[in-house]
Amino acid sequence: MSHDAPAAAPSIDWSRTLKDAVITGLIATAILGPFIGLVTVQDMEHRLILQTRWPLFLALLAILVVGRLLLQIFVWGRPAKPKRAPLALPPSVERIAAPFFIGLLFVFPISVLFALGPQGSIKWIDNYGIQILIYIMLGWGLNIVVGLAGLLDLGYVAFYAVGAYSYALLAKTFGLSFWVLLPLAGILASFWGIILGFPVLRLRGDYLAIVTLAFGEIIRLILINWVDFTSGYAGISGIPRPTLFGIPFNASDNGFAATFGLEFSPIHRTIFLYYLILALALLTAFVTTKLRRLPIGRAWEALREDEIACRSLGINTTTTKLTAFATGAMFAGFAGSFFAARQGFISPESFTFMESANILAIVVLGGMGSLWGVVIAAVALVGGFELMREMDFLKLIFGTDFDPTQYRTLLFGAAMVGIMLWKPRGLISTREPTAFLKERKAVSGSLVTEGHG
Amino acid sequence: MTEPLLAVRGVETYYGNIIALKGVDMDVHEGEIVTLIGANGAGKSTLMMTIFGSPRARTGRITYAGVDITKMPTHEIARLRIAQSPEGRRIFPRMTVMENLQMGAAIDDFAHVDEDLDKVFALFPRLKERIAQRGGTLSGGEQQMLAIARALMSRPKMLLLDEPSLGLAPLVVKGIFDAIRELNRTEGLTVFLVEQNAFHALKLAHRGYVMVNGVVTMSGTGRELLASPEVRAAYLEGGHH
Numbered sequence: 012m013s014h015d016a017p018a019a020a021p022s023i024d025w026s027r028t029l030k031d032a033v034i035t036g037l038i039a040t041a042i043l044g045p046f047i048g049l050v051t052v053q054d055m056e057h058r059l060i061l062q063t064r065w066p067l068f069l070a071l072l073a074i075l076v077v078g079r080l081l082l083q084i085f086v087w088g089r090p091a092k093p094k095r096a097p098l099a100l101p102p103s104v105e106r107i108a109a110p111f112f113i114g115l116l117f118v119f120p121i122s123v124l125f126a127l128g129p130q131g132s133i134k135w136i137d138n139y140g141i142q143i144l145i146y147i148m149l150g151w152g153l154n155i156v157v158g159l160a161g162l163l164d165l166g167y168v169a170f171y172a173v174g175a176y177s178y179a180l181l182a183k184t185f186g187l188s189f190w191v192l193l194p195l196a197g198i199l200a201s202f203w204g205i206i207l208g209f210p211v212l213r214l215r216g217d218y219l220a221i222v223t224l225a226f227g228e229i230i231r232l233i234l235i236n237w238v239d240f241t242s243g244y245a246g247i248s249g250i251p252r253p254t255l256f257g258i259p260f261n262a263s264d265n266g267f268a269a270t271f272g273l274e275f276s277p278i279h280r281t282i283f284l285y286y287l288i289l290a291l292a293l294l295t296a297f298v299t300t301k302l303r304r305l306p307i308g309r310a311w312e313a314l315r316e317d318e319i320a321c322r323s324l325g326i327n328t329t330t331t332k333l334t335a336f337a338t339g340a341m342f343a344g345f346a347g348s349f350f351a352a353r354q355g356f357i358s359p360e361s362f363t364f365m366e367s368a369n370i371l372a373i374v375v376l377g378g379m380g381s382l383w384g385v386v387i388a389a390v391a392l393v394g395g396f397e398l399m400r401e402m403d404f405l406k407l408i409f410g411t412d413f414d415p416t417q418y419r420t421l422l423f424g425a426a427m428v429g430i431m432l433w434k435p436r437g438l439i440s441t442r443e444p445t446a447f448l449k450e451r452k453a454v455s456g457s458l459v460t461e462g463h464g
Numbered sequence: 465m466t467e468p469l470l471a472v473r474g475v476e477t478y479y480g481n482i483i484a485l486k487g488v489d490m491d492v493h494e495g496e497i498v499t500l501i502g503a504n505g506a507g508k509s510t511l512m513m514t515i516f517g518s519p520r521a522r523t524g525r526i527t528y529a530g531v532d533i534t535k536m537p538t539h540e541i542a543r544l545r546i547a548q549s550p551e552g553r554r555i556f557p558r559m560t561v562m563e564n565l566q567m568g569a570a571i572d573d574f575a576h577v578d579e580d581l582d583k584v585f586a587l588f589p590r591l592k593e594r595i596a597q598r599g600g601t602l603s604g605g606e607q608q609m610l611a612i613a614r615a616l617m618s619r620p621k622m623l624l625l626d627e628p629s630l631g632l633a634p635l636v637v638k639g640i641f642d643a644i645r646e647l648n649r650t651e652g653l654t655v656f657l658v659e660q661n662a663f664h665a666l667k668l669a670h671r672g673y674v675m676v677n678g679v680v681t682m683s684g685t686g687r688e689l690l691a692s693p694e695v696r697a698a699y700l701e702g703g704h705h
């Protein structure tokens with residue numbers, strides 16, 4: 012199966028292309044000029060005055076014209092070319108990629124600490140490292156439900172919330188330790204996964220998505236309205252922090268710093284939390300990889316491909332779906348209790364539909380079912396958001412009251428549309444075949460190319 | 465006469481309020497190849513799926529090896545060693561040929577995959593060449609072979625085939641029908657074959673049924689039906705399809 016048919020030399024009609032660009036520019040000027048270029052503001056005496064924002068206007072105009080020109084030249088202008096083989100790493104690279112990546116994650120906080128010192132490194136380890144790892148873990152967890160079993164779940168954040176509140180409430184009420192509550196939170200979340208699973212067993216696609224979305228909202232509304240139990244909007248604060256097998260991270264005499272003869276610094280806890288979430292995320296990936304090689308994982312993937320065929324092959328689709336929901340929810344529960352322990356404070360604000368959408372976007376953009384895809388998408392989206400906070404130089408272009416973080420959603424949407432146009436099945440769309448059980452013939456992923464369908 | 469392996473008695477199946485099977489009786493004995501022929505929309509696929517429990521028969525009774533399967537969930541019916549190659553083949557498109565075949569052995573927790581792979585590759589050598597290719601990228605004939613091979617991986621006593629010849633070149637059809645005959649002869653596999661391709665199906669089958677509008681109108685040995693003037697007029701001499 013070769014996709015490398017020689018592409019016909021692109022023949023571009025330059026005059027048409029340029030004319031098109033000019034027309035684009037004129038239309039954009041007509042529309043953007045008044046709407047973007049001019050703005051009314053109230054002055055000190057509450058009078059409306061007209062201000063101009065020509066730099067912003069020009070920037071947008073340039074994006075439109077150049078963008079359309081590039082599209083003309085490189086996309087629309089080309090004859091339809093045969094589908095290109097999906098992004099696939101050579102096997103030798105693939106074999107070392109995972110150990111290399113994991114090694115990188117392990118040395119990351121230490122090297123940042125050495126490079127920037129305790130003060131400078133906290134931002135990198137916390138805002139970037141921990142934050143991204145939480146989303147990678149959530150992405151990997153949701154990947155089991157959406158990517159492997161093909162069940163579109165828009166309410167995944169509900170299980171994250173269950174995990175977080177389970178830890179917060181049980182830790183505060185009964186004083187149980189993080190290490191006891193972590194598995195408990197996972198169990199409770201997977202229990203809720205099954206509760207959600209039952210009513211949606213017969214639903215697929217859009218209908219399933221709607222019901223799971225509603226489920227996520229129900230959980231959030233319960234958290235808001237059951238004030239006696241959850242403190243409602245006020246949230247729960249003073250959640251006990253995790254300890255290193257009983258050694259707390261504080262300045263006390265039996266704290267971590269004192270025990271190991273170090274000078275107390277908040278970075279110790281941050282680094283500890285980093286390794287904690289790293290371990291949890293790696294556990295998720297490990298379990299997913301293992302499960303894919305077991306009958307249950309195979310059944311999930313077969314379910315995604317064709318539910319009717321599954322049943323006629325003797326697969327119980329009911330238990331298959333429920334285990335997918337339960338397993339996915341369990342990892343969200345772990346992540347949730349980590350989140351609560353890390354923040355020390357939780358409120359329903361953290362568990363809105365937007366969170367579910369972000370996690371789902373990570374899974375879909377990454378390429379459904381692909382662990383690497385989730386990593387890339389999580390780094391790009393979460394890391395990208397964090398980076399935008401720091402893009403002060405944009406103020407030079409767009410004016411001093413320009414706040415890049417307000418454009419997060421816009422960029423997010425643009426990235427989504429872009430990736431879906433460019434790679435409709437996500438960044439990494441190859442499905443790695445699973446060798447499993449006593450299989451004699453090793454099936455190499457590189458031999459396999461993805462067709463339509 | 466011995467007890468039939470599969471007995472369909474007075475089965476009525478509805479899609480909503482619309483009746484698709486209007487009281488069907490049919491027997492398949494152990495070791496037989498039985499074919500069901502009929503025009504498009506006659507209800508052949510509906511009967512095959514009703515045997516598998518989806519849709520369910522509203523009235524009537526279906527027994528398999530003496531067990532009443534009328535109300536049994538589909539996956540439990542499959543566990544009684546009835547396998548099917550359904551309408552549209554329904555192979556797993558993103559999985560490789562190997563993985564598709566392995567899924568066939570799911571009911572035995574993949575216990576005897578290796579042994580059985582050799583068997584189905586002997587039957588369909590083409591699949592062995594395509595072992596690492598994705599199901600969705602196979603040709604129509606290869607997909608049909610894969611669907612049958614996957615069904616065989618579950619070590620069935622009885623194989624249900626829905627129009628295996630649909631859309632395939634005559635030579636490929638011949639290969640598939642030869643394979644069915646071979647399985648029946650050497651392994652005693654019982655086969656229930658739904659076909660519009662009446663000529664080949666009746667030549668292959670020991671017995672046949674003719675279905676018109678949800679009712680079985682005729683039955684007999686393959687030879688008898690091939691000779692019958694009604695069958696010839698309706699299904700063999702370029703009759704309606």
Ligand SMILES: Nc1ncnc2c1ncn2[C@@H]1O[C@H](COP(=O)(O)OP(=O)(O)O)[C@@H](O)[C@H]1O
Pocket residue numbers: 479484502503504505506507508509510511
């Ligand atoms: N899922 C369905 N919903 C409603 N009607 C159906 C469905 N499947 C089949 N039918 C109807 O039932 C009748 C029998 O169809 P089918 O069993 O597929 O026929 P055949 O396989 O003989 O071509 C047809 O009239 C068809 O339109």
Ligand SMILES: [Mg+2]
Pocket residue numbers: 505508509510551627
């Ligand atoms: Mg049919």
